[in-house]
Amino acid sequence: MEKALEIKNLQFNYPEKEVFHNLSLTIEKGSFVTLIGNNKSGKTTLIKLICGLLDGKKSIIAGYAYVNNQRIHDNSRFFGVVFSDVEGKFLFNNVYKEMAFPLENLNIPVDKIENKIIELAKEFGITEILDKKIEDLTNSEKQELLIAISLLHDPKILLLDNAFSMMNKKTKEKIISILKHRVKKDQLTVILTTMNLEDILDSNYTYVLNQGNIVMEGVPLNILKEEKLLSQVGLELPFMIDLSLKLKFYELIKEIITDMDGMVNTLWK
């Protein structure tokens, strides 16, 4: 097991507020990890600390080096970062130019840039929007594009801060399967923050954050069994989980079933 990221005794304060008192966690290379928590649990702050936008003071190790906010340039090759907001994230008004820009910054030859963009666009199935204007895209397409761009420079760690918030269901499923494939094939490490418990089912491992502390961690299915604790920290159970737990209580089913057809078939054979 190789570590992709290690956080040791992280402390962080905003001028008037303490966010992290003493946070430690380790993330394996080639895993898909979710951080779940309510508003104000410290998710976004943690993502900013990990990618070096905020100073973690030598408590964050990514790969073999400390992350700090002095060496933004090195960090940006190592990480891909997408935040939930799509406003103010684009520099050009053309999708192709927007995708080419980060690669031009890395001094990659023009023909290689073109190949790379076309290859990625095919993987994401967005070849038809390449010559579109950014302003004509829907919010869902903008978020999709931001994720695609963040993968252009082949980052080792992809950080997604609630980056599916405006995405429609189909696109989200597509992106998640692309990411899962890359996790398997390229040993990409994905860290996704979310408020939606349904999202954690796609991941290998989940941390539950509340007021800057990890209150629970483990495999998603085990996390979902802690119904009481989840509602205490202000998380809503998705319909299928809620239904499963209630049916299990009446001993109608034995295990949590997240797939609706599977549930119907189990209940009525």
Added chain:
Amino acid sequence: MEIILKNVGYHYKNKKYLEKINLKIKSNTITGITGDNKTLLIELIDALTMASYGQIKIGNKEINRENLIDIRKTVCMIHQKPREQFFTTNVKEEMEFLIGRLDYKNKNIYKKMRNSLLIAGLSEEYLEKEIYQLSAGEQKLIQVAISLLYNPKIIIFDEPFAELDYTNKKKLLRLIKILKERYNKTIIIASNDSNMLYSLTEDIVILKGSHIIAADKTVKVYQDVEFLKYNDIAIPEIVLFVYKAKKKNIKLSYHKDIRDLIKDVYKHV
């Protein structure tokens, strides 16, 4: 207050966004609007955008450029992102700003400010708070409190729950119900969250392309699964589950509450 749209349309740069919209939104109900261009439709009702043709009546007043101030006092919109709606950084200043804009004369204005905060479930201490230090949930409630200052008859919410966690979502759901039942407001909710719309709203309007394809009782529209499937509209999960069971010849009935569904399932297993 009743809202009537007669043959309303909107186009911009030769593109038709809304066409031949005929719609009646009943007084003192919670109406959901979902599908394409939903934000545009509520902007037309709020007179933020003027229709290209057709007539929109709020109560017995027709929207035109001369009576905008009257319309502003009757219809209020709670934008999706609180930060886009605030002009100042302090709750009290924000309230005073609005009072100045609407030329509102009331001797007991500070009592009024406190009252609107109380209705929204916030204490009067919030008057002195800085808006940007509040959480997303609190900001949403402050938005509602501010709008209540001038006692609008119609309150429109644009994706109200998008950035809220479960605790805040429950607070806002309660507030919306109180506004309707105790203060007789007409509530419009634009959203793509079919689960929420199914449990909260009484009437529903579904837009597809530039047209309305359904406008009726929520229960009736959302339980017509074939119609929703045909038009590629998201189906509430609780409805979809019953639909799948029915396909297997299990005689479940449609429910809004998961507990009722469980009882029904229990009878049929």
